Amino acid sequence: MSWLFGYNNAPSGGQIPPGMIPPGPPGGGGDGGDKDKGKSRSDAYSFDSAALERAAKAAQTLERSPHAKDALQLSKAQELTLQLEHQAKIKETEAHIEQLKMEQARVMQEEKRKTLQEETKQNQQRSQYQDQLARKRYEDQLAQQARLNEENLKKQEESIQKQEQMKRSTMDYQAELNHKNDMKRIEAELRGKAQVERENADLIREKIRLKAQENRQTRLESIKTAGAVAGLTMAAAGIYGSKYGIGVAARYTEARLGKPSLVRETSRITVLETLKHPIQIGKKLFKKNEEVLTGIILKPTLEERLRDIAIATRHTKKNSGFYRNLLMYGPPGTGKTMFAKNLARHSGMDYAIMTGGDVAPMGKEGVSAMHKVFDWAQTSRKGVLLFVDEADAFLRKRNRELISEDMRATLNAFLYRTGEQSNKFMLVLASNTPEQFDWAINDRLDEMVEFILPDREERQRLVRHYFDKYVLQPAFEGKGRMKIAEFDYDLKCTEIADRIEGLSGREISKLGVAWQASAYASETGILTEEMIDEKVNDSLIAHSKKVVWQEDQTLYSYDTVNQTHNMSKKGASMAIPKSGSSAPETAT
Incomplete structure (x- = not known):
């Protein structure tokens, strides 16, 4: 038992059970403690056999004591208390360990968050760097493509120039050979004739004399018999015939080679342009057909519809079918003219652009000018896409709009030439105000497409x-x-x-x-x-x-049109003649 060897394990209250002898210090009896203080260090650690005997006696006394059981219970209670304290310390230690674990987890989470932030930053920098590399590659590709295009253009120009030089040299050489051959042939013929003439000089002189005499007699007789009237008639017939022939040839040349006055721009190649710009004309001839929406950005639904129109027009051209007339309406600057040109190029047709504002200044010549446009379009082998920009300027309603007689006649000529479907030309109208069209114009349109302002x-x-x-x-x-x-x-x-x-x-x-x-x-x-x-x-x-x-x-x-319309109605009512009278009624 622990209290046998010291006072620290004594029961509470400091009381020693009866019959118990308090043990002394390990070095000897209870009174010898102070005496042993002065002893040397070797004496302090010497073995004391008397202490063992006293302890044995104390144990025997304790066993015989009536309080031995209480002492044993007290000792157990002390041991249990020590165990509880030890367990409490263990739990405190475990709690401290758990707290350290939580702190360690928090630190790990903080480190992980910092690591994630650093990875995100690195990814952003990597993305920016990759984007810069992509832009650089795209810029290099654009520059390389531009250089390739320029080199190809130079090569084409050089090739065309070489071909032209070879052609000119070949023609010059051919002309030189022809000239030499002609000179040799003429020289041989002259020598042969000279030799024959020298051999037959007498016969030739006699033949010439007889022929001249015969011609003189023949002319005198023809003059006497025919007379002056027949000669004048023949001369007049020759003059008028040559004049008529020259006019027909001029009109044919104008229809074939010239450009009508109403056509502002056309892709159709003329002989004059070929002579002026042979290289550019050669590029046009060998240029491939572009995509119909090149350089045009519209809504996806509108782009899809325009592609369908382009495909249908191209197949119509290939199969020599009848073209469908088209109306494009909407605000200005939305791509109507660009699409018309691209549609013509994509379909392998020539395009001709005319504006409605050019018709009114023509006056009485508007009818003939309009017929010349359609006659010129009929002579094209590739087909002509006739694009009329600002068509509402002269295709207005005839029953409501105040238009002149010349404009009305020109409109009637246009309606006459577009009354039936054609396989020579395709009519494409463009307008910002399609509601002003005459009903006959609307009847000639097969398809209408609205061009709107671009969205976001x-x-x-x-x-x-x-x-x-x-x-x-x-x-x-x-x-x-x-x-x-x-x-x-x-x-x-x-x-x-x-x-x-x-x-x-x-x-x-x-x-x-x-x-x-x-x-x-x-x-x-x-x-x-x-x-x-x-x-x-x-x-x-x-x-x-x-x-x-x-x-x-x-x-x-709107105010001006209404006012003019009202004035015209009022003037018309004042000028209506009375029944049975040819004179107009005067206002009083």
Whole structure:
């Protein structure tokens, strides 16, 4: 038992059970402790046999004591208390370990978060670097493509020039050979004739004399018998016949080789243009048909419909079928004229562009000029796409609009030439106000397509297209002194597309030209973000003014038309003659 060897394990209250002898210190009895303090270190650690005996006696005394059981219970209680304290310390230690684990987990989570942030940053930097590499590759590809195109163009020009030189040299050589052969033949003939004449000089003189005498007698007799009237008749017939023949030849030449006065622009090749620009004409002849929507950006649904029209037109051309007439209407600058030209090139046809505003100044000659256009179109072997821009200028309603007699006659001539489907020409009309067309014009249209202003997605594509065309390509190809400041081009194009709502494709293309002009006009030649924003603001201000002017013009035109219509009705009612009288009724 532990309390046998010291007082620390004594029962609570400090009482020693009866019969128990308090043990002394390990070195001896209880009174000898102070005496042993002065002993040497070797004496302190010497073995004391008396202590063992006293302990044995104390144990025997304790066993005989009536409080031995209580002492044993007390000792167990103390041992249990020590165990509980030890368990509490263990639990505290475990709690401390758990706290350390939680702290370690928190530290690991913090390290993981930092690692994730660092990985995200590295991925972003890697993405930016890859994007820069992709842009660089794209720019290099554009530059390489431009160089290849330029080299191919030079090679084609050189090839054409070589062919022309070989052709000219061959023709010169052929002409020289022909000249030599002709000279030799003439020389041989002259020598032969001279030799024959020398041998038969007497016979030839007699023959000439007899022939001259016979001719003299024949003429005298013909003059006497025919008379002067027959001679004059024959002369007049020859003069009028030559005049008529010259007129027919001139009209045929004009129809075949010339361009009608109403046609502003055409892709049809004439002999005069071939002689003036042989290289350019050669390029046109060997140029492949382009995709029908090259350079045109529209809504996907509209693009799909236009492709269907192009496919149908191309197959109609291949199968020599009848063309379908087309109407394209919508705001100006939405790509109607560009699509008409691309449709003609894609289908392998010639295009001819005329405007409705050119018809009114023709006056009485408008009818003949209109017939010349269709006669000229009928002579094309490839087929002609006749594009009439601003068609509402002369194809207005005949029963409501106030048009002149000359304009009415020209409209009737147009209706006569377009009354039936044709396999020689395709009629394509473009108008901003199709509601003004005459009903007979609407009856001749087979398909109508509406061109609207671009939406947000189309504006983004248009801005990127013209930014690349007028800014990036000149800057990266080194054409001129143009450079670009460092900023996010893609983000800037998206921002501009969000701001320019309501602008047409033509206005957006002019915006790209304005950016290019700003760079060229600057001292350094660098196009900055501020310069781009400035031109966008100017374009928006100009567009808002155009909208206001358009509204004012529309209101004014409506008021003027109504007023003129009312005045014409009033004048007509005043000029209606009375029944049974041929004179008009005068107003009183």
